[in-house]
Amino acid sequence: MKLKITCIPGDGIGPEIVAEAKKVLDTVAEKYGHDMQYTDILMGGASIDAHGVPLTDEAVETAKNADAVLMGSIGGDTTTSPWYKLPPNLRPEAGLLGIRKALNLFANLRPAVLYEELAQACPLKQDISGNGFDMLIMRELTGGLYFGERKTVEENGVRKAIDTLTYDENEIRRIAVKGFDIARKRRKKVTSVDKANVLDSSRLWRAVVEEVAKDYPDVTLEHMLVDNCAMQLVKDPAQFDVILTENMFGDILSDEASMVTGSIGMLASASLNDTKFGLYEPSHGSAPDIAGKDLANPIATILSASMMLRYSFDLDKEADAIDEAVKQVLRDGYRTGDIMSEGCEKVGCKKMGDLIVERIK
Ligand code: NAD
Numbered sequence: 194m195k196l197k198i199t200c201i202p203g204d205g206i207g208p209e210i211v212a213e214a215k216k217v218l219d220t221v222a223e224k225y226g227h228d229m230q231y232t233d234i235l236m237g238g239a240s241i242d243a244h245g246v247p248l249t250d251e252a253v254e255t256a257k258n259a260d261a262v263l264m265g266s267i268g269g270d271t272t273t274s275p276w277y278k279l280p281p282n283l284r285p286e287a288g289l290l291g292i293r294k295a296l297n298l299f300a301n302l303r304p305a306v307l308y309e310e311l312a313q314a315c316p317l318k319q320d321i322s323g324n325g326f327d328m329l330i331m332r333e334l335t336g337g338l339y340f341g342e343r344k345t346v347e348e349n350g351v352r353k354a355i356d357t358l359t360y361d362e363n364e365i366r367r368i369a370v371k372g373f374d375i376a377r378k379r380r381k382k383v384t385s386v387d388k389a390n391v392l393d394s395s396r397l398w399r400a401v402v403e404e405v406a407k408d409y410p411d412v413t414l415e416h417m418l419v420d421n422c423a424m425q426l427v428k429d430p431a432q433f434d435v436i437l438t439e440n441m442f443g444d445i446l447s448d449e450a451s452m453v454t455g456s457i458g459m460l461a462s463a464s465l466n467d468t469k470f471g472l473y474e475p476s477h478g479s480a481p482d483i484a485g486k487d488l489a490n491p492i493a494t495i496l497s498a499s500m501m502l503r504y505s506f507d508l509d510k511e512a513d514a515i516d517e518a519v520k521q522v523l524r525d526g527y528r529t530g531d532i533m534s535e536g537c538e539k540v541g542c543k544k545m546g547d548l549i550v551e552r553i554k
Pocket of ligand 1: 206265266267268269270271286289457458474476477478479480481482483488489490491493531
């Protein structure tokens with residue numbers, strides 16, 4: 194298969210971790226007979242330095258012409274970097290918002306996996322975390338409260354702020370379809386999270402999700418109120434497979450789910466549009482404090498590349514090979530500094546990439 198991939202190395206540790214992910218992808222390509230073609234574009238601080246803006250139209254065009262985008266991370270030290278003296282629309286993060294909008298990425302996927310070998314990093318009690326967990330939060334990214342009309346007014350000398358939460362059925366349907374499609378590639382269970390006991394938007398959400406579920410009789414659907422879900426995530430995380438939810442609930446729950454894994458350098462993510470196209474990136478930032486020192490953990494980016502193979506290219510076998518190689522490296526006792534524990538061997542970013550590559554070959 195011929196795969197056209199746009200890469201955004203970005204800032205900070207971005208170029209280091211993307212280089213390792215490419216190494217892993219090249220190994221998979223060689224083993225399974227694929228042809229990966231990469232085109233790099235600049236975004237964030239790197240683009241500001243070169244072009245004066247965090248994202249150029251040319252860069253967006255290049256991304257649009259690819260089959261998928263693989264990103265490192267963007268941004269610098271927000272207190273010392275000159276990028277943060279610029280107006281907000283010219284700062285590094287504006288590039289990320291700009292590309293998400295230009296590519297119409299409405300579905301955000303964040304897996305939260307507890308690896309047996311990293312269980313000591315999990316802040317939950319052993320009797321809860323003991324069975325491990327492997328869930329994926331599917332969050333609607335372009336609607337709801339964050340994009341509704343808002344205003345602050347003064348009435349009779351009292352300040353009043355108004356935010357509106359709007360969803361139409363098409364917005365709900367397209368994210369629900371993504372959620373069920375992805376559940377089919379996993380353990381075939383969708384937990385749709387809402388606040389249907391209070392909110393009209395949640396009642397419509399629930400109704401549309403149920404309509405979509407009729408096309409997926411092989412997938413189990415359950416509904417859960419968001420407050421209960423927040424509790425269940427720390428009480429019994431192993432019960433979840435795909436959590437399907439709207440923008441603000443997903444924002445909060447995905448951070449909670451990430452936290453219970455305990456290791457930021459391991460967390461992949463993807464943002465998809467209504468075709469197979471997606472932007473794949475680690476959940477962490479550009480870690481300027483460790484940039485250029487060969488200290489970064491490349492695993493979140495490598496797992497993002499694995500998600501790209503699975504969700505944009507349907508190359509499940511190849512994605513499994515990457516996921517299994519990551520697990521094997523952990524089982525063999527290798528760790529980068531952020532996930533280091535007693536008795537393990539500490540390695541740098543490049544070495545971690547090499548070890549994963551060896552296990553794929
Ligand atoms: P961060 O995620 O970059 O770093 C938080 C801490 O985790 C740091 O101590 C860092 O060294 C460590 N860390 C992060 N990733 C790591 C990895 N792969 N391996 C080892 N250690 C790792 O968050 P921050 O410091 O708040 O933000 C730094 C910059 O990143 C800011 O400019 C922020 O805006 C940007 N940011 C970008 C994205 C993105 O590109 N999507 C996301 C979040 C933050």
